[in-house]
Amino acid sequence: MSDKYQYNNPIVLERADPWAYKHTDGYYYFTGSVPGYQEIELRRAKTLNDLENAEKVTVWQAHSEGEMSRLIWAPELHFIEGNWYIYFAAASSNQPKEHENQHRMYALECKDANPLTGTWEEKGQVKTHINSFSLDATTFEHNGTLYYVWAQKDPAIPGNSNLYISEMENPWTLKGHATLLSIPEYDWEVIGYLVNEGAAVIKRNGKIFITYSASATDENYAMGLLWADENSDLLDGYSWSKAKDPVFSSSEENSLYGPGHNSFTVSEDGEHDVLIYHARPEKNKEGNPLNNPNRHANAQIFTWTEEGFPDFGIPGSPS
Incomplete structure (x- = not known):
C-alpha cells in the first residue's frame, strides 16, 4: 500500500463511535462521542490525517434538564437532499438513576452550506414502533x-438491543413498519x-x-456483517443474510482492542474504501468501560x- 495511505492512527484521540464523511466540497467531516457526553462536535479537514x-x-449542547440532557451518544452527520442532518441518542434527567441509559433518538437539521458555521434546528425525537431504549441511528x-x-430494545426479546430498518417519510420521521434485521445470537455477540x-x-x-457491533464496549466489542441483494425488498427480513463470525475483532499483536462502531469513507483520491472505527490501546482494567475515554478513532x-x-x-x- 502506498505511503500516502498510511494513516497516522489514531486519526482522532478520544472520539468513540467515529463518523467520517467525505463531502463534495473535498472536506472530510468528522464527529463522534465527546467524553462527558454533553455536546456534539464537528470538525473538518482535507485529509483524514489532518482531522486530529x-x-x-460545538454545534449543539445538551439541554440543562429534561429530554436530551444527558449521555449524548454516537452522533452521525448526513447530507440528505441538500441539507445536513445529525442523528444522535440522548437520555433524560427525568429518568430515575437506575434507568439512566434509557436513550431515545433525535435529529438536528442545518440548511446552511457549512455545517460547522450554520444554524442547527432540533427536529425532535425520531419515534419508532416501540417506546423503548434506542440509539445508533x-x-x-x-x-x-x-x-x-x-x-433498539424490544421488551419481548431477551437482550439489550437488536437492529431494525424502516423507510423514512422525511429525514426525521419514519413511515411504515419496522423490520427486525438482527438479534444478538452468536457467542461473540453476547x-x-x-x-x-x-x-x-x-x-x-x-x-x-450493514456492519454492526456487538457485546460489551470493552475488548470483547467486535464487528459483524449483514447483507442483502440490491434488488431485493430491503424491508423483508428474509432478504438479509448474517455472518456467523465477527468480521473485525481485537488484535493483541497491534494493541487495538474492542474495534467497532464504524463508519465508511473513501481515500483522499477516492480510489479506496476506508474503514473508520474506534479501538482501545489496552484492555479495560476496571469499572464501566463507557467511563474510560481511551477509545480512539482509527482509519484503515x-x-x-x-x-x-x-x-x-x-x-x-494493512489489508
Whole structure:
C-alpha cells in the first residue's frame, strides 16, 4: 500500500463511535462521542490525517434538564437532499438513576452550506414502533427511498438491543413498519451484554452491506456483517443474510482492542474504501468501560474478496 495511505492512527484521540464523511466540497467531516457526553462536535479537514488538529466546533449542547440532557451518544452527520442532518441518542434527567441509559433518538437539521458555521434546528425525537431504549441511528438512500437503521430494545426479546430498518417519510420521521434485521445470537455477540448496535451501510458489488457491533464496549466489542441483494425488498427480513463470525475483532499483536462502531469513507483520491472505527490501546482494567475515554478513532484501507464481500483484515494491519 502506498505511503500516502498510511494513516497516522489514531486519526482522532478520544472520539468513540467515529463518523467520517467525505463531502463534495473535498472536506472530510468528522464527529463522534465527546467524553462527558454533553455536546456534539464537528470538525473538518482535507485529509483524514489532518482531522486530529482541525478546528473543533460545538454545534449543539445538551439541554440543562429534561429530554436530551444527558449521555449524548454516537452522533452521525448526513447530507440528505441538500441539507445536513445529525442523528444522535440522548437520555433524560427525568429518568430515575437506575434507568439512566434509557436513550431515545433525535435529529438536528442545518440548511446552511457549512455545517460547522450554520444554524442547527432540533427536529425532535425520531419515534419508532416501540417506546423503548434506542440509539445508533444511521441512514442511507437506495433506489429513491431513504432508509433508517438503528438499535433498539424490544421488551419481548431477551437482550439489550437488536437492529431494525424502516423507510423514512422525511429525514426525521419514519413511515411504515419496522423490520427486525438482527438479534444478538452468536457467542461473540453476547459477551457482557447482548448487543447489536452501531450500524453502518456501504453499497458495493450489487449488495447492501450493514456492519454492526456487538457485546460489551470493552475488548470483547467486535464487528459483524449483514447483507442483502440490491434488488431485493430491503424491508423483508428474509432478504438479509448474517455472518456467523465477527468480521473485525481485537488484535493483541497491534494493541487495538474492542474495534467497532464504524463508519465508511473513501481515500483522499477516492480510489479506496476506508474503514473508520474506534479501538482501545489496552484492555479495560476496571469499572464501566463507557467511563474510560481511551477509545480512539482509527482509519484503515480495506479490500474486497473475489465474491464481492468486504475484507477488513486485522485492526492495525494493512489489508
